Amino acid sequence: MPTAPPDGAPLRVLVVGADAAGMSAAHQALRTARRTGRRIEVAVLEAGEDTSYSACGIPYVASGEVADTEALVVRTAVEHRAAGIDLRFGARVTHLDLERRLAQVAGGSAVEFDEVVVATGANPVVPPWAHVDGVAVEGVHHAKTLRDADTWSRRFASGGRVAVVGGGYIGVEMAEAAVRRGLHVTLVTRSRVLSTFAPEISAVVVEGLRAAGVEVLEHSTVEGLEVEDGAVRALRLGEGTVAADHVVVALGVTPATDLLAHTGLLSPGGGLRPDERGQVVPGVWAAGDCCEVRSRTGFWTYAPLGTHAAKAGRVVGENVAGGDLRFAGMVGSAITRFAPGTVHLEIARTGILDAQAAADPSLDPVVVVTDGTTASGYMPEAAPITLRVSADRTTRRLLSVEIVGGPGAGKRVDTAAAVLWYDGTVDDLAWMDLSYAPPVATAWEVLQIAARRVAERIDRAARA
Amino acid sequence: MPTAPPDGAPLRVLVVGADAAGMSAAHQALRTARRTGRRIEVAVLEAGEDTSYSACGIPYVASGEVADTEALVVRTAVEHRAAGIDLRFGARVTHLDLERRLAQVAGGSAVEFDEVVVATGANPVVPPWAHVDGVAVEGVHHAKTLRDADTWSRRFASGGRVAVVGGGYIGVEMAEAAVRRGLHVTLVTRSRVLSTFAPEISAVVVEGLRAAGVEVLEHSTVEGLEVEDGAVRALRLGEGTVAADHVVVALGVTPATDLLAHTGLLSPGGGLRPDERGQVVPGVWAAGDCCEVRSRTGFWTYAPLGTHAAKAGRVVGENVAGGDLRFAGMVGSAITRFAPGTVHLEIARTGILDAQAAADPSLDPVVVVTDGTTASGYMPEAAPITLRVSADRTTRRLLSVEIVGGPGAGKRVDTAAAVLWYDGTVDDLAWMDLSYAPPVATAWEVLQIAARRVAERIDRAARA
Numbered sequence: 001m002p003t004a005p006p007d008g009a010p011l012r013v014l015v016v017g018a019d020a021a022g023m024s025a026a027h028q029a030l031r032t033a034r035r036t037g038r039r040i041e042v043a044v045l046e047a048g049e050d051t052s053y054s055a056c057g058i059p060y061v062a063s064g065e066v067a068d069t070e071a072l073v074v075r076t077a078v079e080h081r082a083a084g085i086d087l088r089f090g091a092r093v094t095h096l097d098l099e100r101r102l103a104q105v106a107g108g109s110a111v112e113f114d115e116v117v118v119a120t121g122a123n124p125v126v127p128p129w130a131h132v133d134g135v136a137v138e139g140v141h142h143a144k145t146l147r148d149a150d151t152w153s154r155r156f157a158s159g160g161r162v163a164v165v166g167g168g169y170i171g172v173e174m175a176e177a178a179v180r181r182g183l184h185v186t187l188v189t190r191s192r193v194l195s196t197f198a199p200e201i202s203a204v205v206v207e208g209l210r211a212a213g214v215e216v217l218e219h220s221t222v223e224g225l226e227v228e229d230g231a232v233r234a235l236r237l238g239e240g241t242v243a244a245d246h247v248v249v250a251l252g253v254t255p256a257t258d259l260l261a262h263t264g265l266l267s268p269g270g271g272l273r274p275d276e277r278g279q280v281v282p283g284v285w286a287a288g289d290c291c292e293v294r295s296r297t298g299f300w301t302y303a304p305l306g307t308h309a310a311k312a313g314r315v316v317g318e319n320v321a322g323g324d325l326r327f328a329g330m331v332g333s334a335i336t337r338f339a340p341g342t343v344h345l346e347i348a349r350t351g352i353l354d355a356q357a358a359a360d361p362s363l364d365p366v367v368v369v370t371d372g373t374t375a376s377g378y379m380p381e382a383a384p385i386t387l388r389v390s391a392d393r394t395t396r397r398l399l400s401v402e403i404v405g406g407p408g409a410g411k412r413v414d415t416a417a418a419v420l421w422y423d424g425t426v427d428d429l430a431w432m433d434l435s436y437a438p439p440v441a442t443a444w445e446v447l448q449i450a451a452r453r454v455a456e457r458i459d460r461a462a463r464a
Numbered sequence: 465m466p467t468a469p470p471d472g473a474p475l476r477v478l479v480v481g482a483d484a485a486g487m488s489a490a491h492q493a494l495r496t497a498r499r500t501g502r503r504i505e506v507a508v509l510e511a512g513e514d515t516s517y518s519a520c521g522i523p524y525v526a527s528g529e530v531a532d533t534e535a536l537v538v539r540t541a542v543e544h545r546a547a548g549i550d551l552r553f554g555a556r557v558t559h560l561d562l563e564r565r566l567a568q569v570a571g572g573s574a575v576e577f578d579e580v581v582v583a584t585g586a587n588p589v590v591p592p593w594a595h596v597d598g599v600a601v602e603g604v605h606h607a608k609t610l611r612d613a614d615t616w617s618r619r620f621a622s623g624g625r626v627a628v629v630g631g632g633y634i635g636v637e638m639a640e641a642a643v644r645r646g647l648h649v650t651l652v653t654r655s656r657v658l659s660t661f662a663p664e665i666s667a668v669v670v671e672g673l674r675a676a677g678v679e680v681l682e683h684s685t686v687e688g689l690e691v692e693d694g695a696v697r698a699l700r701l702g703e704g705t706v707a708a709d710h711v712v713v714a715l716g717v718t719p720a721t722d723l724l725a726h727t728g729l730l731s732p733g734g735g736l737r738p739d740e741r742g743q744v745v746p747g748v749w750a751a752g753d754c755c756e757v758r759s760r761t762g763f764w765t766y767a768p769l770g771t772h773a774a775k776a777g778r779v780v781g782e783n784v785a786g787g788d789l790r791f792a793g794m795v796g797s798a799i800t801r802f803a804p805g806t807v808h809l810e811i812a813r814t815g816i817l818d819a820q821a822a823a824d825p826s827l828d829p830v831v832v833v834t835d836g837t838t839a840s841g842y843m844p845e846a847a848p849i850t851l852r853v854s855a856d857r858t859t860r861r862l863l864s865v866e867i868v869g870g871p872g873a874g875k876r877v878d879t880a881a882a883v884l885w886y887d888g889t890v891d892d893l894a895w896m897d898l899s900y901a902p903p904v905a906t907a908w909e910v911l912q913i914a915a916r917r918v919a920e921r922i923d924r925a926a927r928a
Contacts, residue, residue, distance in 0.1 A: 054907065060842070060903075169901075307900045307909075332897070333898055335901045337901055337904060350897070376520075378535035379529065410904055411872060411905065413899050414899055419882055421892060421897065422882075424886065428886075433793075434881055435771075435798055435799035435878055438520050438524055440801060440875055443518065445771075447878075
């Protein structure tokens with residue numbers, strides 16, 4: 001396979017997908033090429049008509065807090081093109097021929113490239129019950145595109161009963177949006193709410209959902225819909241029905257990698273696994289939600305988050321244009337919020353999942369759950385916070401931190417993420433020099449109290 | 465000097481000072497002694513009648529947010545005594561005889577000890593103009609003790625004009641308290657407001673103070689008072705007068721170490737410099753605001769903060785009772801808030817001071833100031849945030865981070881503090897895996913954007 005264009009000809013970089021990862025790569029490639037003096041042409045093929053938008057912002061359009069989907073667009077097509085990017089909409093790549101360096105576009109045309117950046121993102125999981133006789137049921141929809149944002153904003157503004165199917169981040173955020181619109185909401189999930197969190201944390205979230213009026217049905221499976229005149233009227237569960245004029249399908253996403261299905265490059269989960277420079281094989285790069293993400297400790301996880309997409313896109317852009325930048329790996333940080341007025345919960349985690357820890361025979365996790373306050377107890381700002389900290393008994397290495405609590409609780413997880421970044425111990429976290437003032441913390445920062453309790457549990461067990 | 469009591473006799477530990485550091489030491493010593501099986505007696509001599517209170521909470525009593533000074537008391541004398549501590553109030557130690565192991569108490573008595581923990585705290589700086597003919601002027605007062613909290617609460621509730629002298633943390637917090645009481649406030653400082661911060665950060669704070677109605681007079685020196693009937697009526701400055709019914713003296717504190725003035729153990733600034741186990745010399749331990757604090761990079765700084773006091777007290781208590789715990793050093797973290805309703809600024813810093821960096825010939829600081837938002841720009845929660853990040857050009861090591869911004873801005877400094885803890889680089893901070901959701905962050909966390917800009921400035925200069 002060629003790794004460089006003929007002498008004098010510009011390097012033709014083809015980016016497939018025009019969202020965060022793809023456009024970060026495209027812009028960075030041009031910036032880096034200017035620096036390295038490399039001649040380069042960047043084309044971007046996008047199946048839809050959206051580019052560089054914040055999918056994470058969709059619930060806040062649905063809620064009415066953000067008036068216009070335009071606000072979610074970080075950079076417009078006009079801006080991309082003004083930067084010198086050949087951005088083409090409505091160009092769905094159906095097949096990548098890596099031998100001949102050709103991208104087949106739906107409709108028949110093909111685009112040649114020297115280097116390809118796969119940034120095709122993810123597809124929402126569509127359950128079989130979302131269609132009846134092959135036709136999408138009116139009122140049943142996911143929350144993935146800018147058009148979805150408009151749809152939900154319009155539908156939620158029209159009143160009615162909402163069922164959210166799925167208890168992940170988007171499910172919780174869409175439940176908030178519907179509550180903010182004053183709608184009755186039922187959240188249905190086949191497992192627990194926020195099941196990547198420990199049960200103790202999920203339980204606090206469920207309590208918050210219920211306090212805000214959300215009906216929560218955990219361990220419930222949707223078996224079908226009740227439909228009238230093509231529109232949904234209810235969810236059919238194993239144990240009854242849930243009346244619903246709107247059904248938000250929030251069952252997660254899967255890597256959009258059909259165009260590489262023939263290559264053998266995909267993981268069992270269908271994702272790409274680029275190396276730290278963002279390369280899958282020579283000439284093929286990948287970034288964003290079509291990829292799994294390697295943790296710093298070596299686990300591959302499917303973690304379709306904008307933070308990884310932006311970083312990985314930048315890494316790929318730099319390297320495809322002759323630079324040298326490494327994606328340093330993730331530690332597993334994520335945050336969401338459920339705060340529809342009367343309730344305010346920030347929910348965050350970092351570190352490996354319990355299941356990953358359990359699968360590693362070298363680890364012996366010691367876990368402590370600690371309750372505290374986000375500010376000094378005597379301050380009006382003091383809100384409850386619950387932290388779950390896990391560390392390895394032998395090495396005392398921090399393994400994970402999960403947090404749920406009031407305003408200011410969530411972003412505390414970043415401090416733990418920094419400790420994980422350095423492979424630090426629970427003692428480091430317990431003793432490091434964190435900031436304190438009564439309106440924003442306790443004198444012993446609650447994150448440090450939580451860490452210290454783990455350290456003390458390890459110590460006590462060692463003495464016993 | 466003896467280092468252990470005669471066989472069979474309990475170790476007599478004398479703690480001088482009953483606030484955070486001293487009482488942490490006392491309780492930890494008893495806990496550790498139970499664990500190590502050591503026989504120990506702990507006595508605490510306190511000059512006043514306050515114990516284990518949050519001095520940081522005083523402004524919030526003054527403002528009326530905290531109704532009662534009792535709320536600031538973390539643990540009462542009754543609780544301390546119930547834990548087995550011989551706590552004695554009104555016992556001011558005037559002299560420590562380290563040879564004979566005797567503490568001289570004002571009034572004539574003396575207390576013997578085997579080990580002494582100096583936790584005498586700090587004294588507020590009293591300027592000469594606060595007294596006229598040797599008599600304290602009514603209405604002129606500092607904000608240090610629980611009684612001060614009551615005084616300011618009562619005075620602020622009574623109306624009138626307030627002058628705050630001193631632009632440090634307490635000065636800014638007391639200004640907030642007075643504004644919350646609806647009073648007219650003038651803040652006078654001989655240098656800049658929050659002068660441990662860079663001018664760019666101070667300027668944002670001054671803007672916030674003024675937006676809240678505080679008159680700010682920087683680079684102004686108080687030359688005297690105008691007094692009527694023994695009560696203050698105005699401050700006399702070089703360039704005019706400031707009418708004031710209440711004058712808050714917030715000029716900082718100095719180590720309360722008179723009792724050791726004869727020993728040669730004090731630093732030029734009058735503070736103690738205990739080793740990492742909290743020991744000054746054999747048999748003499750120290751913790752809290754009577755000490756300087758060693759940074760992880762080796763600087764001694766006078767940083768009288770509750771966070772260090774609590775940690776150092778615990779370390780001393782552990783070691784005096786036969787354990788082994790090390791104070792791992794500070795990195796320079798601090799936070800405050802100015803948020804009287806209409807304005808909300810969180811102000812935080814970590815890392816070495818510019819002056820310390822300038823004094824180290826091995827460092828070549830590269831500094832960038834970055835403006836951003838605390839949440840995604842399209843969210844109603846998005847508030848401005850300004851960050852000033854400094855890193856060393858050669859090693860790329862993070863040197864300091866200063867932050868000022870809206871709700872959620874301040875505690876971001878903890879993430880930078882964790883990077884400093886590990887002697888990490890600005891690249892680490894730029895690329896680590898921090899959490900993102902639109903209501904609480906931007907997709908590229910603003911702290912990371914700020915760090916990346918420093919990295920890019922270093923890179924560009926290296927290429928030039």
